[in-house]
Amino acid sequence: xxxxxxxxxxxxxxxxxxxRDPLVICMGEDIGVAGGTYKATQGLYDKxxxxxxxxxxxxxxxxxxxxxxxxxxxxxxxxxIMSVNFAWLAMDQIFNSAAKVRYMSxxxxxxxxxxxxxxxxxxxxxxxxxxxxxxxxxxxAGLRVxxxxxxxxxxxxxxxxxxxxxxVFINEHxxxxxxxxxxxxxxxxxxxxxxxxxxxxxxxxxxxxxxSVHWALQAAEVLAxxxxxxxxxxxxxxLAPLDREGIRKSVSKTHRAVIIEEAEAPVGVGSxxxxxxxxxxxxxxxxxxxxxxAENVPIPYNHGMEKAAIPNPQxxxxxxxxxxxx
Amino acid sequence: MDTADKKRLLREMLFARRFEExxxxxxxxxxxxxxxxxxxxxxxCCFGVMEAARPGHDYVITGYRDHxxxxxCGTDPKAVMAELFGKETGCSKGRGGSMHIFxxxxxxxxxxxxxxxxFPLAAGMAKAIKMKGGDEISICFLGDAANNQxxxxxxxxxxxxxxxxxxxxxxxxxxxxxxxxxxxxxVIDQYxxxxxYDIPAAQADGQDIEKVYDAxxxxxxxxxxxxxxxxxxxxxxxxxxxxxxxxxxxxxxDEERMWSGRDPxxxxxxxxxxxxxxxxxxxxxxxxxxxxxxxxxxxxFAEDSPEPKVSxxxxxxxxxxxxxxxxxxx
Ligand SMILES: Cc1ncc(C[n+]2csc(CCOP(=O)(O)OP(=O)(O)O)c2C)c(N)n1
Ligand SMILES: [Mg+2]
Numbered sequence: 001x002x003x004x005x006x007x008x009x010x011x012x013x014x015x016x017x018x019x020r021d022p023l024v025i026c027m028g029e030d031i032g033v034a035g036g037t038y039k040a041t042q043g044l045y046d047k048x049x050x051x052x053x054x055x056x057x058x059x060x061x062x063x064x065x066x067x068x069x070x071x072x073x074x075x076x077x078x079x080x081i082m083s084v085n086f087a088w089l090a091m092d093q094i095f096n097s098a099a100k101v102r103y104m105s106x107x108x109x110x111x112x113x114x115x116x117x118x119x120x121x122x123x124x125x126x127x128x129x130x131x132x133x134x135x136x137x138x139x140x141a142g143l144r145v146x147x148x149x150x151x152x153x154x155x156x157x158x159x160x161x162x163x164x165x166x167x168v169f170i171n172e173h174x175x176x177x178x179x180x181x182x183x184x185x186x187x188x189x190x191x192x193x194x195x196x197x198x199x200x201x202x203x204x205x206x207x208x209x210x211x212s213v214h215w216a217l218q219a220a221e222v223l224a225x226x227x228x229x230x231x232x233x234x235x236x237x238x239l240a241p242l243d244r245e246g247i248r249k250s251v252s253k254t255h256r257a258v259i260i261e262e263a264e265a266p267v268g269v270g271s272x273x274x275x276x277x278x279x280x281x282x283x284x285x286x287x288x289x290x291x292x293x294a295e296n297v298p299i300p301y302n303h304g305m306e307k308a309a310i311p312n313p314q315x316x317x318x319x320x321x322x323x324x325x326x
Numbered sequence: 327m328d329t330a331d332k333k334r335l336l337r338e339m340l341f342a343r344r345f346e347e348x349x350x351x352x353x354x355x356x357x358x359x360x361x362x363x364x365x366x367x368x369x370x371c372c373f374g375v376m377e378a379a380r381p382g383h384d385y386v387i388t389g390y391r392d393h394x395x396x397x398x399c400g401t402d403p404k405a406v407m408a409e410l411f412g413k414e415t416g417c418s419k420g421r422g423g424s425m426h427i428f429x430x431x432x433x434x435x436x437x438x439x440x441x442x443x444x445f446p447l448a449a450g451m452a453k454a455i456k457m458k459g460g461d462e463i464s465i466c467f468l469g470d471a472a473n474n475q476x477x478x479x480x481x482x483x484x485x486x487x488x489x490x491x492x493x494x495x496x497x498x499x500x501x502x503x504x505x506x507x508x509x510x511x512x513v514i515d516q517y518x519x520x521x522x523y524d525i526p527a528a529q530a531d532g533q534d535i536e537k538v539y540d541a542x543x544x545x546x547x548x549x550x551x552x553x554x555x556x557x558x559x560x561x562x563x564x565x566x567x568x569x570x571x572x573x574x575x576x577x578x579x580d581e582e583r584m585w586s587g588r589d590p591x592x593x594x595x596x597x598x599x600x601x602x603x604x605x606x607x608x609x610x611x612x613x614x615x616x617x618x619x620x621x622x623x624x625x626x627f628a629e630d631s632p633e634p635k636v637s638x639x640x641x642x643x644x645x646x647x648x649x650x651x652x653x654x655x656x
Contacts, residue, residue: 023457051457057487062446062480069450069464072435073385075457092477096440097447105428105436106419107642142643144651160653165645191653 001184007177009151010040010116013158014078016187018048021076024162027054027067028080037082038118038177060086064115065093068167071113072101076162084119084171085131098167099142114161115169120211120262121299121310122174130299130306132263134171134209138240138272144192145240147171149213151181153237156190164192171239173211193238195246201232204256204320207247207273209236212260212311219260219316229320242272248280255286258319262310265293292319327377327539329603335377335535336598336609339369339591341616342394345403348620349393349410349424353570357628358410361439362424363391367565370590371497372398372467374538375558378546379465379493385433385451387444388467390425392437395467400432403620404627413631420634421642433462441502442475444468445494449481452490452555463549464492471502473516482523485555493549495542496559497532503568504576517559525555532560533588563588 004012017024030037032045032055045053056063060081067077081087087094098111121130138145144166148154154172161168198213199220206216213235220231234250236242251257257277259270270291277289295309327335346364353362365372372395376386382400393406401417409416410424418428425439435451438444448466455462472478473496485492496516500507507514517527526548530541538560545556563585567574598604604612644651 025457054488057480057483059476059480059484062449062477062484065443065446065477066450066453066481066484069387069447069452070454070457071450072447073451073454073458075450075454092440092443093446096443097438101436102644103642104418104422104426105430105642106417106421108418108428108430109436110645144644156653160650164648164650166648166651189650189653192651 001182003180003182004151005177006151006154006179006181007039009155009183010158011042011044012183013155013162014041014044015047017159017162018044018052023074024076024078025052025054026078026080027056027063029056029058029082031055031080036080038174040080040116040177060089061093064090065097067113068093068098068111071111072109076112078114078116078158078162081115081117083129083174084117084133085129087115087117087133090115094143094167094169095140099140103142110165111167112165113167114158116158116172117170118172118174120173120175121306124301124303124306126301127298132294134239135263135268137169137171138269139267142167143240144168145171146192146238147210148237149208149210149235151179152183153190155183156188157192157237159187160189160192163189168192171210176211193241193243195243196235196237197232197250198235199231199233201230201254203230203254204258204323205232205234205250205254206316207234207236207257207259209239209261209269212262215311215313215316216260218313219320222313222317223320227321227326229324231320236269236273239269242276244276244280247273247276251277252281252284255284256323257289258292258316258323259289260292260311260316261294263294264296265291266296268293287323290319290323292316327536331377332594332598333603335373336591336594337612337616338398339373339535339594340613341619342369342373342397343591344616344620345397345624346393348625350566350570352410352625358424359412360423360425361390362570363568364566365391365394365564367585367589368497368499368532368562369394370535370538371495371532371560371562374535375465375495375542378539378542379463382432384462385435385455385464386467387435387448387451387464388437389441389444389469389472390437390439392425392427396427396429396434399429399434401427401429401434403624405429407624407628408631411628411631412633413628414634415627415631419642442468442472442477445472445475445477445481446484448492448494449485449490452485452492453488455491461550463546465495466492467495467497469502470496470498470500470507470516471505471510473519474511482520482525482555482557486523486525489554491549491552492555493545494555494557496557497562498559499562499564501568501577503572506576515559517557520557525557527557527559529559529561532562533590533593535590535594
């Protein structure tokens with residue numbers, strides 16, 4: 001098992017699938033000759049050529065729609081949208097075409113397209129380059145939404161997403177492309193549904209996804225070492241459909257839940273997980289569930305303000321201590 | 327197009343006209359719900375272009391005014407009417423409705439309700455055709471007002487850059503709902519807007535099916551021969567309101583009269599009568615036969631068909647049992 005970087009894991013998944021199936025293509029801005037903003041398609045242009053590794057014009061809705069149309073006829077496009085902030089422009093095609101076509105055609109047509117895009121607050125990129133949009137994607141029927149927290153998931157989720165007959169949105173993070181992690185040398189496919197126990201614990205469940213899994217794990221260490229609280233960490237790598245059973249199981253064991261999201265709280269992952277807890281295991285709870293979310297503001301440029309706007313592991317520790325009355 | 331073809335096309339267009347008129351009645355009877363956009367007046371556009379193309383082989387995509395395009399591609403009119411009635415036997419299993427007619431078997435790739443939505447989808451199908459090396463072409467029928475969407479420009483640009491086998495047909499009926507083209511659009515002749523993408527474009531009389539056919543022949547040959555995209559504008563008019571909820575009060579009576587004097591079916595009928603191919607009585611008999619077919623076959627089928635089961639509400643949302651959802655091998 002080799003340790004590779006997040007971007008290398010994505011690159012490897014592309015490469016293997018493109019070697020196997022000549023109808024797998026990738027497209028996006030600067031992904032070909034330039035190798036991709038985050039190197040996720042580096043070297044593929046030289047290997048597979050301009051017909052399959054397509055540098056697109058800056059027409060997010062247009063090229064996403066083009067990929068969807070190609071998928072109607074059996075092509076398997078992996079579309080990179082350079083930043084999730086630009087994916088707003090492609091919402092029309094993702095939601096109105098890809099997510100709905102199977103249903104409204106009575107099952108005749110499907111759009112097996114993968115759209116990958118990094119979101120998140122990076123380093124002082126300002127309000128228009130710091131959006132976290134997973135909450136928007138996960139609310140639309142007909143679309144699968146996954147979000148890897150490590151290179152192994154990044155590889156395995158992309159592999160499965162390419163082969164799956166449904167449209168899949170993969171929410172990545174700008175700060176995570178250089179993260180290292182172990183990825184099995186042999187090919188594998190990660191489930192597109194479910195959740196993962198990243199750390200077993202008895203006292204409280206910390207729900208995270210993508211980057212917030214790491215904040216939860218850091219908080220769990222502090223809680224264990226300094227406060228004697230044994231936290232379980234659940235990685236919600238699948239945001240749509242959310243893993244009701246996984247959420248129920250963990251909360252039924254720990255009886256307490258904290259949901260950690262980098263996004264603002266309204267209409268988000270946290271509110272959705274809380275609703276599921278209410279519906280599935282309300283009477284198991286020993287304390288009201290809590291969200292640790294971003295401030296509900298556009299992300300500011302100033303470094304100190306930017307840090308204050310989004311949560312961190314310390315905020316998670318504080319929220320747990322408060323829940324335990326400490 | 328020989329004489330037999332013209333006679334057949336007259337019947338096909340008449341069938342389309344009567345079909346749409348019967349939809350109107352069914353809507354008034356509340357058998358059909360939702361938005362209903364009818365095609366009378368524009369028949370020569372679809373039939374002329376598809377006559378020059380290969381229905382059932384070439385991939386066709388369009389907007390919400392889609393019943394007739396599907397029928398010309400080969401969809402059973404019974405399945406279209408059943409869809410409008412919301413029945414399980416409808417071509418989209420009653421899940422689509424008037425604006426979402428689909429028949430993938432006949433390469434009718436759907437009606438879409440977002441104005442301008444199909445432009446990039448058509449380019450994408452063309453990309454797939456090119457990759458797979460087929461001799462099909464992708465044909466996208468949309469209205470004049472759709473050209474004010476960004477997807478129009480984005481798609482023309484990509485189609486040209488990647489030399490895609492796609493034919494864009496603009497049915498210019500001079501209105502986008504109640505807004506006349508000169509009030510919304512800087513240029514009335516839509517084919518002129520394509521010049522910025524270095525794509526060949528032409529304009530033709532959309533009421534005369536022979537002229538449509540001739541223009542479409544050039545367009546289709548161009549695209550099929552691998553020379554890249556083409557844009558064909560057809561000047562036409564819709565007789566009814568934009569949809570059933572449209573009073574049609576915004577159009578001058580003179581204008582309507584002028585266009586009804588250029589009815590595509592009457593134009594072809596009169597030419598055929600003049601040439602001695604059919605008589606007035608032949609036409610009347612044809613009409614009676616069409617009306618009977620619609621009533622006895624099409625409407626009866628739609629009426630008698632079962633409703634979809636409410637218990638199957640979430641069927642067709644995702645692929646059935648896709649193994650990769652569980653991370654398994656196929
Ligand atoms: C994105 C979007 N905006 C607005 C509408 C509402 N709408 C439906 S049809 C239409 C007019 C379109 O006119 P045109 O493209 O000329 O086609 P026609 O109906 O004349 O055939 C409008 C504004 C819509 N369906 N989708
Ligand atoms: Mg119009």
